[in-house]
Amino acid sequence: MNTSSAKKPSARFAPWDNPDEKPLVRFKNVTKRFGSFTAIDDISLDIYEREFFALLGPSGCGKTTMMRMLAGFETPSEGIISLGDDDIGAVPPYKRPVNMMFQSYALFPHMTVEANIAFGLKQDKWPKNLIAERVEEMLSLVQLRKFAKRKPHQLSGGQRQRVALARSLAKKPKLLLLDEPLGALDKKLREQTQFELMDIQEKLGMTFVIVTHDQEEAMTVASRIAVMDDGKIMQVATPEVIYEYPNSRYVADFIGDVNIIEGRLDHKTEEGIQLAWAEGEPEIKIANNASRSENENACFAIRPEKVHVTRDEPQGVDNKIKGQIDDIAYVGNLSTYHVRLSNGMIFKAQESNIRRLANREFTWEDHVWLSWRSTAGVLLD
Amino acid sequence: MSNRFTWFNTTSLTLGFVFLYLPILILVFFSFNESRLVTVWGGFSTKWYAELFKDEAFLDAALVTLRVALVSATMATILGTLAAVVMVRAGRFRGRTLFSGMIYAPLVMPEVITGLSLLLLFVSMGIDRGFWTITMAHITFSMCYAAVVVSSRMVTFDSSLEEAATDLGCTPFQSFIKVTLPIMAPAIISAWLLSFTLSLDDLVIASFTSGPGATTLPMKIYSQVRLGVTPKINALSTILILIVTMGVITASILTKRTEARRKEDERMAES
Numbered sequence: 012m013n014t015s016s017a018k019k020p021s022a023r024f025a026p027w028d029n030p031d032e033k034p035l036v037r038f039k040n041v042t043k044r045f046g047s048f049t050a051i052d053d054i055s056l057d058i059y060e061r062e063f064f065a066l067l068g069p070s071g072c073g074k075t076t077m078m079r080m081l082a083g084f085e086t087p088s089e090g091i092i093s094l095g096d097d098d099i100g101a102v103p104p105y106k107r108p109v110n111m112m113f114q115s116y117a118l119f120p121h122m123t124v125e126a127n128i129a130f131g132l133k134q135d136k137w138p139k140n141l142i143a144e145r146v147e148e149m150l151s152l153v154q155l156r157k158f159a160k161r162k163p164h165q166l167s168g169g170q171r172q173r174v175a176l177a178r179s180l181a182k183k184p185k186l187l188l189l190d191e192p193l194g195a196l197d198k199k200l201r202e203q204t205q206f207e208l209m210d211i212q213e214k215l216g217m218t219f220v221i222v223t224h225d226q227e228e229a230m231t232v233a234s235r236i237a238v239m240d241d242g243k244i245m246q247v248a249t250p251e252v253i254y255e256y257p258n259s260r261y262v263a264d265f266i267g268d269v270n271i272i273e274g275r276l277d278h279k280t281e282e283g284i285q286l287a288w289a290e291g292e293p294e295i296k297i298a299n300n301a302s303r304s305e306n307e308n309a310c311f312a313i314r315p316e317k318v319h320v321t322r323d324e325p326q327g328v329d330n331k332i333k334g335q336i337d338d339i340a341y342v343g344n345l346s347t348y349h350v351r352l353s354n355g356m357i358f359k360a361q362e363s364n365i366r367r368l369a370n371r372e373f374t375w376e377d378h379v380w381l382s383w384r385s386t387a388g389v390l391l392d
Numbered sequence: 393m394s395n396r397f398t399w400f401n402t403t404s405l406t407l408g409f410v411f412l413y414l415p416i417l418i419l420v421f422f423s424f425n426e427s428r429l430v431t432v433w434g435g436f437s438t439k440w441y442a443e444l445f446k447d448e449a450f451l452d453a454a455l456v457t458l459r460v461a462l463v464s465a466t467m468a469t470i471l472g473t474l475a476a477v478v479m480v481r482a483g484r485f486r487g488r489t490l491f492s493g494m495i496y497a498p499l500v501m502p503e504v505i506t507g508l509s510l511l512l513l514f515v516s517m518g519i520d521r522g523f524w525t526i527t528m529a530h531i532t533f534s535m536c537y538a539a540v541v542v543s544s545r546m547v548t549f550d551s552s553l554e555e556a557a558t559d560l561g562c563t564p565f566q567s568f569i570k571v572t573l574p575i576m577a578p579a580i581i582s583a584w585l586l587s588f589t590l591s592l593d594d595l596v597i598a599s600f601t602s603g604p605g606a607t608t609l610p611m612k613i614y615s616q617v618r619l620g621v622t623p624k625i626n627a628l629s630t631i632l633i634l635i636v637t638m639g640v641i642t643a644s645i646l647t648k649r650t651e652a653r654r655k656e657d658e659r660m661a662e663s
Contacts, residue, residue, distance in 0.1 A: 082559060104558045117556035121574045131560030165657040182560065 024234060025249075026059035035060045035218055036081065036186060041090035043076055050076040052242035053090070063212050063219045065229035068239035069265070074222045077239075078188050081220065082111045094185065105134075110184040114191040116175035118163040124150075124174050125159040131182045149177040152211065169200050176208075180215070189221040193228060205231045226266050230254070238262050254314075260391050263312045268347075270318070270358050271391075272311045279305050283385055286311050289354040296329050298385040313388030318360035320348050320373065321380045329385035334358060336377045348373065350381055416633065423626035430621045440627040450628065453612035456523065457592060460608060464530035465587035471531065472538025472587075473580055477572075479539070480546040498536045506533055507600030514601065521603030529601040530594060534587035541586060545579035585643075589636075 026032040034057035043051035051073045058064045066074040079085045080092060083104030092100050099107060110131070118127050128149050132142045150156045153173035163171055172192065179187055192208070193201045209232050212219050223229050229236050230250040237247045238261075246258045257263035260271060272295065274288030284303050285294035288311070295311055303309065325331055334350035337357060343364070350358045360381055373379060423441075427434025444450060479492050498506060510529045514521055553575065557567030573580070595610040602611065609628075616625055 082555075084555060084558075103563075104555070105561045105563055109559075111556075111559050113552045113556055115550055115552050117550065117552040119553060119556075119571055119575075130557070134561035134566075162657070164654070178556075178560070 024061070026062070027057065027235065032059060034058060035062075035095060036220075037091075037093045038077075039091040039093070041080070041087045041092060043073075043080060043085060044088045049242055051080075051087070054242075054244055055090075056237060056244060056247065058218065058220060060218050061216055063209065063221070063232055063234045065233035065236045066220065066222045066239060067224070067226060067229040067236050067265075069224060072239040073242040074224075074239050075190065078111070078190055078220065078222045081186065082109055082188055083107050108182075108185040109188065110179040110182055110186075111188040111190060112175050112179040112192050114194055116163075116171050116195075118171055118174055118178070120163050123160050123162055124155060124166070127163070127174055128178045128181050130178065135182065145181055149181050152180070152214075153177045168195055169204070172196060172204065176211070180211075180217075183217075185218065187217055187219050189219060191223055192221065194223075194225075201228070202231075208232055230266075238265060240265075256389055257312065257391070260310060260312070263389075263391060268315050268359060268361075269312050270315065272313075272356070274309065274311065276303055276305050276307045276309050276390075279303070284390075286390070289352070292332060292353060293330075295388075296385040297388060297390055300390050303390060310391045311388055312391050313383060315347060315359040315361040316345075316363075317383050317387040318358070319382045320350070320360045320362055321382065322373070322377070324380050325382045328382040331380050331382040332358070333378065333380055336373055336375055336379055339373070339375065348379070350379060419626050420630045420633065423623055423630040425623050425626075428622070430623055430626065440623040441631075444624050444627050444631075447624070449607075450609075450612060450624075453607050453609045456526075456606055457609040460523065460527050460530060460598075461588050461591035464527045464534060464591045465584050467527075467531045468535040468538045468587040469542075469580060469584040472535045472540075472583055473542045473576070475535070475539040476543035476546050480543050480549075481551070495536055495539050498533050499540070503533075503594075503596040504600075507597040510597065511600040521601060522606040525601045525603065526598050526606060526608065529597050530587075530591040533597065534590045537590060538583035538587050541583040542576065542579050545576060549575065585639075 036056075036058040038054050038056040041051055041054050042049065054077070066077055068074045076085060080087055080100075083099070083102060083106075087100050090100075091098055094107070094109070099109075119130065122130065125146055128146045129142050132145055137145070146159075147156070150159055153176055155170060155173055155177070158166060158170060158174075163174065166174065172195070176192070189208075193204050196204060205228060208219075221229070221232060230253075233250060235247060235249055236253050238245045238253065240261055246253060246262045248256075253262060253266055257266065257269075263269045263271065272286070272288045274286040274295070276284050277287045277294060278285040283296060283298040284300050284305075285296050286309060287294050297311060319325070319328075332352060334352045336348055337351045338349040340347040340349070341364075345361055345363055348360045348362070350360060352358055358381060422430055422433075424436050424438065425432075425434055426437040426439070475495055479488075479495065482488070507529070510525075510532065511521075514525050519525060549572070553571050554564075554567045557571045558564060562570060593610065594608075595614055598608045598611055599614075602608065607615075613625055613628065616622070
C-alpha cells in the first residue's frame with residue numbers, strides 16, 4: 012500500500028479552531044457511573060467531521076467507556092451525547108449510523124470473509140447486487156480480494172484486522188470507532204497499518220475515533236488527541252501541541268519522556284521568567300510566560316531531546332547545568348544520558364548518534380555540561 | 393522407543409482390556425447361540441435376531457424409548473441452553489451461586505431420589521403416568537447435563553461477537569440467532585447427544601415414573617432378565633452395542649476430520 016506520509020491536506024485542517032463549524036459528535040457534561048464507580052466524570056467534548064480523533068490514556072481511564080457510549084453499548088448516566096442534530100444517548104447500537112472495529116476483531120468465525128463484510132448490509136436489507144458491489148469495493152480497499160472465500164481462522168492476524176476494518180466500513184457509517192485496532196499486531200506491521208488507516212480515512216473522508224493506550228500510535232494517526240485520566244479529559248489538542256505544550260504534569264509525563272524540575276519563579280522580565288530550583292545553581296531562564304508572576308511555585312518541563320550534552324562548558328547558551336553521567340541507554344539511533352545534577356536529581360538528555368560509536372564521546376562518570384534554549388521547555392503548575 | 397512394549401506393559405494392557413471387554417464379548421458371542429440356554433453353546437444361528445424382530449412387546453418398548461429420548465433430549469437441550477446462557481451472561485446477581493449450584497446438584501443426586509420425588513409429584517398432582525411423565529422426568533435430569541455442556545463452551549464465547557452483530561444492525565434477539573447459536577452449535581449438538589444417550593440408558597427414573605402402556609427398553613430388558621435370560625436379550629444388547637459403537641466411531645471421525653481441517657487452515661493462514 013502507498014504509505015504516503017502526507018498526513019494532512021495542504022490546506023490546514025482545523026475545524027476545531029473555527030467557531031462556526033458544527034461538531035459531528037458532541038459530549039455535553041456526560042457522566043457515566045457503574046454502581047458507585049464513576050467511569051466518566053462530567054466530560055464535554057466536540058469531535059468534528061473528517062477528524063481522526065484519538066482517545067488516549069492508561070487502562071481504566073475511561074476511554075473505552077467513552078467509545079462504548081458512542082457505539083451505544085453503554086448509556087450515559089447524565090448529560091447528552093449528540094451525533095449531528097440527534098441526541099443518541101439512548102439509541103440502541105443497531106439503530107445508530109455508527110460502526111465499530113473491535114479490539115478482538117470479533118469476526119464471525121462461521122462466515123467467510125465475504126459474508127462477514129456483507130453481514131451489516133444484509134441486515135439493512137440492501138439489494139443483492141448492491142451488496143455484492145459494496146463487498147467487492149471493500150475487499151479491494153483492504154486488498155483482500157483473493158481471500159473473499161476464506162474463513163477468519165484461515166487468515167493471518169494482519170489480514171483479520173483488515174477484514175474487521177472492511178466490515179465496519181461497509182455500511183458507510185457517519186462515525187467509525189476503532190478500539191485498540193492495532194494492538195494485536197507486531198511492531199513493524201502496526202506502523203505500516205497506521206499509515207494505511209490514515210490513507211483510508213483520508214480517501215473516504217470519514218470521521219474516525221480511535222481508542223489507544225499507545226501514545227506513538229495516537230501521535231501518528233490522529234488529527235487531535237484527548238488525553239484522559241481517571242474519567243476526565245486532561246487536554247485536547249493536536250499531537251504537536253500535546254507534545255510541545257502539555258498543559259499539566261500528567262500530560263507531559265504521559266506523552267513521551269520528560270524532565271521535570273520543581274522550583275520557585277523569580278526575576279520576571281520582558282523576555283521571560285526564571286526558576287530558582289537549587290542552592291548554588293544558576294536559575295533556569297524560560298521565555299514568554301507573561302501570565303506568571305514571581306514567587307509562585309512551578310514546575311519546569313523539558314524533553315530530553317531538547318537538551319544538549321557537551322564535555323566543554325558551552326558558550327552563549329541560555330541555560331547550562333553541570334552534571335555527571337550516571338547511566339547511558341544506547342538504543343542504536345539514539346543515546347539517552349542520565350546525568351546526575353548537584354542536587355542528586357537525574358536529568359535525561361538525548362543525542363542522536365550521528366556518528367558511529369566506535370569511540371564513544373562520553374562514558375560513565377564523565378563530567379558534562381547540559382544546555383538548552385530558553386524556549387525549549389514549558390512551565391507547568 | 394523400542395522398549396514401549398515390555399512384557400509388563402503388554403500384560404497390564406491385555407488384562408485391562410480383557411477386564412473391560414470380556415463380558416461384552418461373551419454377551420455378543422452367545423447372541424449367536426443356537427441353544428435356548430444362554431451359557432451352553434449349541435452352534436451358530438441368527439434365529440434370536442429374527443425372534444426379536446417378531447416380538448411386538450420389544451418393538452413397542454423400543455419405539456417408546458426412542459420417542460422419549462427424542463422429545464426429552466430436544467426439550468432438555470433447549471432449556472439447558474437457556475439456563476447456560478443466563479448463568480454465563482447474567483454476571484453477578486443475588487443468589488447466583490445458589491442458582492448455579494442448583495443446576496449442578498441433580499448431577500450428583502441419587503437417581504432413586506430423583507425418581508421417587510418425581511413419582512410423588514406426579515401422584516400428588518394427579519397426573520396419569522405414562523409416556524409424558526417419563527419424558528418430563530428425563531427432561532428434568534438431562535437438562536442439567538445439557539446446561540453444563542453448553543455453559544462450559546459459553547464461558548469461552550467472545551461476547552464482542554454479539555456486540556459486533558448488534559453494531560452491524562441486529563437486534564439482540566437477531567444476533568443471538570445469527571451469531572451466537574451457529575457458533576454454539578457443536579456444544580448444543582453434543583448436549584443433545586448426551587441427553588439422548590442418558591434418556592436411552594435410564595432404567596431407575598423411568599421405572600418410577602412410567603405407567604401402564606409405557607415401558608422403555610431398559611425396563612423391558614430388566615423385567616425379562618428377572619424371568620430368566622434368553623439369548624433374545626443378548627441379541628438386543630448386541631444391536632444396542634452396535635448402534636452405540638457406530639455413534640462413537642462416527643463422532644470421533646468427525647472430530648478428527650475437523651481437527652485436520654483446522655490444522656490445514658492454520659497452515660494456509662501462515663503462508
